[in-house]
Amino acid sequence: MIDFILEPWAWYVSGFLIALVMFLLMMMGDRFGLSSNLRTLCTICGAGKKTDFFSFDWKSQKWNLLVMIGAVIGGFIGAHFLSNNTGVNISSDTIEQLQEIGINSSNTSYLPTEIFGLFTFKNILLLAVGGFMVGFGARYAGGCTSGHAISGLSNLQIPSLIAVIGFFIGGLFMIHVLFPFIF
Amino acid sequence: MKNLAYISIGVLFGITMYKSEAASWFRIYEMFNFQAFHMYGIIGVAVVLGVLTIQIIKKYNIKTFFGVPIVLEDKDKSFKRYFWGGIIFGLGWALAGACPGPMFTLVGAGFYSLLIVIAFAMLGTYLYGVLKDKLPH
Numbered sequence: 001m002i003d004f005i006l007e008p009w010a011w012y013v014s015g016f017l018i019a020l021v022m023f024l025l026m027m028m029g030d031r032f033g034l035s036s037n038l039r040t041l042c043t044i045c046g047a048g049k050k051t052d053f054f055s056f057d058w059k060s061q062k063w064n065l066l067v068m069i070g071a072v073i074g075g076f077i078g079a080h081f082l083s084n085n086t087g088v089n090i091s092s093d094t095i096e097q098l099q100e101i102g103i104n105s106s107n108t109s110y111l112p113t114e115i116f117g118l119f120t121f122k123n124i125l126l127l128a129v130g131g132f133m134v135g136f137g138a139r140y141a142g143g144c145t146s147g148h149a150i151s152g153l154s155n156l157q158i159p160s161l162i163a164v165i166g167f168f169i170g171g172l173f174m175i176h177v178l179f180p181f182i183f
Numbered sequence: 184m185k186n187l188a189y190i191s192i193g194v195l196f197g198i199t200m201y202k203s204e205a206a207s208w209f210r211i212y213e214m215f216n217f218q219a220f221h222m223y224g225i226i227g228v229a230v231v232l233g234v235l236t237i238q239i240i241k242k243y244n245i246k247t248f249f250g251v252p253i254v255l256e257d258k259d260k261s262f263k264r265y266f267w268g269g270i271i272f273g274l275g276w277a278l279a280g281a282c283p284g285p286m287f288t289l290v291g292a293g294f295y296s297l298l299i300v301i302a303f304a305m306l307g308t309y310l311y312g313v314l315k316d317k318l319p320h
Contacts, residue, residue, distance in 0.1 A: 005202075008202060008203070009202040009203050011203070011220070011221050011223075011224030011225045012228050013203075014202070014203030014205065014225045014229075015225045015226070015227065015229040016228060016232060017203075018196075018199060018225065018228075018229040019229045019232035019233050019236060021196045021199070022229070022233055024192050024195075026236075026240065026247070026253055026255075027245075027248050027253075028185075028192070029251055029253075034282075034283040034287075035282075035283035037283065038283060038305050038307075038308040039308050041305055042308055042309045042312065045305070047309055047312065051309075051312045053313075063185075066186055066189035066193060067189050067190075067192055067193035067196065068193060068284075068287050070189065070190040070191065070192060070193015070195075070196065070197060071193045071194075071196050071197035071200065071284055071285075071287045071288045071291070072197065072287050072288065073193070073194050073291055074193060074194040074195065074196060074197015074198040074199070074200070074201065074288060074291065075197045075198075075201050075287070075288035075289055075290065075292040076293075077194065077197070077291075078198045078200075078201030078202050078292060079201060079292035079293060080292075082198065082201075083201075088207045088209045088210065089204065090210065090213045090218075090219065091213060091218045091219045093218045094209070094212065094213040094218045094219070098209075098212070106209050110201075110204075110209075110292065110294070111207060111209070111280070111289070111294055112208055112209065115208070116208070116296045116297075117296070119296070123296075126278060126279075127279055127297075127299045127300050127303070128299055128300075128303045129275075129278065129303070130276075130279025130280075130281075130300060130303075131275065131279055131300035131302070131303035131304040131306075131307065132275065132303040132304065132307040132310075133274050133275025133278070134272055134275035134276060134279060134281070134283065134286075134300070134304050134307065135303065135304030135305060135306065135311070136271055136275075136307030136308065136311050137270070137271030137272025137274070137275055137307070138272050138282075138283055139307075139311040139312070140267065140268030140272075140318065141264060141267075141268025141269045141271075141272055142258065142265070142268065144272060144282050144283045144284075145283075145284070146282075146284055148265075148269075149230070150226070150230060150233060152258060153230045153233070153234075154233025154234050154236070155233075155255050155257075157257065157258045159259065159260065159261065159265045160258060160265075162262060162265035162266050163265040163266075163268065163269040164269065165269065166267070166268065166269015166270045167269050167270075167276060168215075169273060170270040170271060170272060170274040170275075170277065171211075171214075171273040171274070171276055171277040172273075173270075173273075173274065174215070174273070174274045174277035175212065175215040178274075178278075
């Protein structure tokens with residue numbers, strides 16, 4: 001039983017729990033969607049004074065900020081109490097392919113230390129550009145993985161399907177076309 | 184009490200993101216290389232169960248814990264914003280390996296470099312808010 005928890009969780013367990021999270025939020029009268037918090041955080045920082053998009057009462061979104069704080073605590077619990085920290089269980093094809101671009105840490109670390117553990121100019125730029133596009137793109141598309149891929153598709157929304165197709169076009173272009181120039 | 188419920192749901196979400204490895208850059212890289220079923224299985228199971236759940240909610244008019252009917256609004260019909268916004272999001276997702284939920288989970292897990300990702304995700308959100316009326320939707 002303990003081993004079962006300490007090992008990486010199977011896709012069907014994880015998928016079930018994500019659906020449960022969405023269900024519980026609907027039963028609370030709210031919607032599953034994490035990227036809205038980025039907008040709320042902008043509002044808390046005072047962005048509403050200059051830009052209408054951010055001028056709303058952030059307290060109406062307090063519930064989602066609490067979910068976000070819970071997600072931070074969940075990360076702490078998952079990493080410190082529910083894992084034996086032996087890297088990530090990715091396929092051997094992926095491991096080999098990553099070695100070709102100089103990333104060898106998947107057996108020992110949850111994230112590639114070559115990118116997330118070294119504060120070189122290139123790494124900081126990479127994280128900054130990546131984060132920027134996630135934030136800009138999520139708000140432009142009106143949602144992220146939780147809002148469109150899970151909630152939107154579950155409610156059979158065509159706009160969400162278009163967004164998810166967009167996520168994949170962007171992701172595939174980044175990995176297959178741009179990565180060879182980056183790494 | 185309600186606050187505690189939201190935090191608990193968030194904790195469940197965070198633990199699930201971490202333990203499923205969906206919050207790992209490695210898994211996102213693997214997914215976009217089609218080298219494992221894992222991520223597709225997670226999203227697939229969540230969506231299939233989500234569709235069933237929402238159909239049941241609609242059919243039996245399930246109410247919230249507080250007795251209010253659950254009304255799910257349709258998203259505005261358009262193409263450009265979802266398509267172009269989605270592509271920009273996908274580019275960032277594959278590069279940083281984290282979407283807006285897991286980036287917070289990872290800070291909790293002790294990966295403080297994600298604070299850079301979060302700061303710039305806020306900046307990206309802010310720039311969208313500034314440019315909103317000039318962009319094709």
